[in-house]
Amino acid sequence: MALPVAFFAVFFAWPVAAIVARGLRTDGRWHLGRIVDVVTQSDIRHVLWFTTWQALASTALTLLIALPGAYVFARFDFPGRQVLRAVVTVPFVLPTVVVGTAFLALVGRGGLLDELWGVRLDTTVWAILLAHVFFNYAVVVRTVGGLWGQLDPRQEEAARMLGASRLRAWRTVTLPALGPAVAAAALMVFLFTFTSFGVVQILGGPTFSTLEVEIYRQTSEIFDLSTAAVLTIVQFVAVGAILAVHAWTVRRRESALRLVDAGGTARRPRGAGQWALLAGVLATVAVLLLLPLAVLVQRSLGGSDFGYYRALTRDDDTFLVPPIEAIGNSLQYALAATAIALVIGALAAAALARRDAGRLVRGFDALLMLPLGVSAVTVGFGFLIALDRPPLDLRSSWILVPLAQALVGAPFVVRTMLPVLRAVDARLREAAAVLGASPWRVWREVDLPLVRRALLVAAGFAFAVSLGEFGATVFIARPDNPTLPVAVARLLGRPGDLNYGQAMALSTILMAVCAVALLVLERLRTDRSGEF
């Protein structure tokens, strides 16, 4: 417990507090009046309002589109199910720079909607909402579908034997059981869309601005740190509230439900209605999720004989960085970040899973998720002023990048491992202790073998997330070891056919690496893997 707490204190709480203090404190005095000033500005109020309603709308739309998907992936058995489950998760871990570009191919000019009906949604709020569905589809499918697959179908059958119609049985038995999972998924989607950055910037155009975008602008472009500090606090409070509700629903979700092995509950669809549902979901996935990804691949193949891919390997004296090196950098960073996230996350999860965990410890559960809701630019700039003295002068050390990525990865590790750890029978540990195993050996001999798969799943997820993480790597000054997302952004930042093509090729590679990592996870998925 001490290590995770120290980690989050030093690498998260302190930097964020430092940058906020820099904005609100001058000459040794706090200017808390700034909070009122900023919040009452009409354009800031506009930003707050837009941030909230687009997040609500995105969440509703995501649930609407993804819940049938959750059902289909949970209950139907069809060829390619595993692969598809992995693929729908790819957008979630891809950097928005990359996907924004591809997503325009769906809703933008000459995109599918344009070709078919002459509808263009880019720079409208619809583009933002649909992109949010694209990114968060997997959150709902995994969180809700995961539980759905484990609900004992016999409960519904029991209700039907007692005279309930099919719909009524679903409504009275399945829906209440799913309720907390749906709520947890909705809150996660709300959190991700509330703090949406890249999607809003790229697809929304300059007229739309969320809190996160505004914090970025105020910090990074306008250098108005006091406004940025106020907005950071506002976002912090909002995110804290979301997380508190989330923690509550999660706890309720873990309440006694009869769960069975997910493998046994899926079956082939029967009847026209079920086939139609399956077809509908597959079509949605194809259009909304696969098409944008396919566009990326297609654009990377332009030129002759994989010319863009071959260009990646060229070590040109005039080139910024041989892009192929970025792959190596990315893998190294991601491995380091995964290791850190695993150590921190596993320790935290172990502490949280203890039955005698007090209120304080359980509060830490929610705190762990906070980095997901705090702007990367805030953390990045915070690092600069907080970690600037020995022995923690890490400002320009490469370790800062994996550290920042681990902040994002650790919550996923905790969320994946916690349910499994909580499911380990405490008496199994006692049995080992009575047989002479010390606490450390108990962990190694009992817990570890049981949570090994969950640990691997968590590792894979942390790996994929840090591979795609863009914010931290951009906002932290570092020696020049660009990661894949950074290299893509840089290539996109220069004119010329080769640069653009290589950006697409690198994105495709990034996507492939993520997809492979997720596919491996799909094979390892435990019966009781957590939320993601």
Next chain:
Amino acid sequence: MLLSLEDATVRFGGRAVLDAVGLDVAEHEVVCVLGPSGSGKSTLLRVVAGLQELGAGRVLLDGREQSGVPAHRRGVGLMFQDHQLFPQRDVGGNVAFGLRMHGASKAEQGARVRELLELVGLPGAAGRAVASLSGGEQQRVALARALAPRPRLLMLDEPLGQLDRSLRERLVVELRELFGRLGTTVLAVTHDQGEAFALADRVVVMRDGRIAQSGTPLEVWQRPANEFVARFLGFDNVVEGTVAGAAADTPWGKVPVPEDAPQGTHALLVRPAGVRLVPADEGLRCTVAARTFKGTHVAVHLQPPKAPRLEAACALREAPEVGDTVGVEFDAAEIVVLN
């Protein structure tokens, strides 16, 4: 004494689960704690094992105070109610676990695993998966696992609780024999009196965290210490009466009592065997309300007018039919005046 508990007290949220319990177990003794669920008997084992901290009192093993000694250093064995075999290890891995923890060599482990599996009647099962075992086999493996590191005290929590009756009866005999042969010191808990009486040198009856009675099975059976113990042992013919001389005044009329019975108002236990059926015009007049077949005899439930029901044990062919009217007389030798 191998094990001594002195004033052992554990409270969960203000409720005393163990209330100043004192208990001694001598070397090679098999002690069985008997009590209904919630009486604190499992907590007793956990306290001895070091899995549960004491609120007050002491636990001594071989005369040494155990507070601060963690579970894995106490050198006692515990067999859990539902076995808690490690699902990811095979039978051999489970049995060898304790040996590994104590740093035994591979060869030692192998030999001991073979020896123990033979002892519990599962020779050659070392390579089997835990999931493939039947309930009885799991129980044997759990026992072998607990015995493997040669604990100075073996504790069993409802050792046969989940098994079916015939298996349970067979295993009780096997266990009794095994413990006798090995000279193991055993502290077992159970809610099943048959199991306790068959297994134990000494039975300790618990109620609400306190010890209600302690003695050999025979003592406890013959002279339950109080109404609770009597009822827990399955005796339902308990009634309040006023003893005067060699008879007691009860709702069932005058009932003879043993000669040395204490005088005054007491609970009286009438064993079913002490309820004799006589023709309807003699003794207490009762109607037969129900009969249950018990294998060796028939339990006849009798309803006297305006008094609690009575249970009588009858030979099969002498048992009256439901609805018959019979008379009842009592046998002083089968009557116990409880304190």
Next chain:
Amino acid sequence: MHTKTFVAAAVGLGLITLSACGSSSGAQASGDSKTVTLVSHDSWAVSKSVLADFERQSGYKVRVLKSGDAGQAVNKALLTKDNPQGDVFFGVDNTLLSRALDNGLFQPYEAKGADTVQPQFRVDPAKHRVTPIDYGDICVNYDKAYFSKHKLTPPRSFDDLVKPAYKNLLVTENASTSSPGLGFLLGTAAQYGDDGWQGYWKKLKANGVKVVDGWEQAYNQEFSGSAGGKKAKADRPLVVSYASSPPAEVVFADPRPKTAPTGTSYGTCFRQIEYAGLLDNARNAKGGKAFIDFLLGKEFQQDMPLNMFVYPVVEGAKVPKEFTEYGPAAKDPQTMAPTKIAADRDQWVKSWTSLVLK
């Protein structure tokens, strides 16, 4: 067994990373006088051989810290100015120069070779806190194919852009988040004056100008002349970019085209000058000075164009043939004094935002 090795590896990796960070930070903290650290923006680039020449001749090792885009890099340098991350900062341009100077980011140093800088680029003659290194022009680029196909002359000036012939053709960037976007706004302000630029933008808006958030989107998604734009079926043949973008379209193409697919409207240019300076509190000031001298040296100046797509500021530095052929610098660009920019930019951007975006 696999579990054990996996965990051992994970824990080991964690320890290695932590110890590695410990040692590397130790080396930096000691302020080792053989290393000179450059802090710059993400666009910094130099040929390896050129940098190696400097390291060999001066005996210093160069560490480069890239710190985000130009605005972020300056802001981060300001945040850390009491305990700077490096010795030299490169990449503050004329739109941000006053912010840097007013906050005391730099210490005075007159570079060797400062007298070779073309006079129009020289600033801060009294204190020499910054040294001009390169310049570029933010101009409207046009898609040659579009204009020849539609038999239309490409626009030449700001005035042309509001003509009906060019309706719905121009895409530009958000002046509050994008450096070319801001440059273009400043160009119009320089051309039409404090009172006139708003009127010009009203007309531009009426003529269908499209505003996106960043250069990447404008150029790669909206501009029909770029490689990305062609794939995205972009439909805006005019984009606010740089005079150096057409040569880049030639250099970064395989095979190279005979002529650039895009051209520059030279009457719409705003000049951007980039400066370098010795950071206040630099640990290795001596090395920093040597590095600034190197930045003004002929070798680096002639290496810059193809690496960063900018033009050299020293007299007589040769420019590659791609530049002279497809993208020479503007002859008569709009300019503005850094003090004027500092005084007015926030207000202008604010008015521009409510005028154009709302």
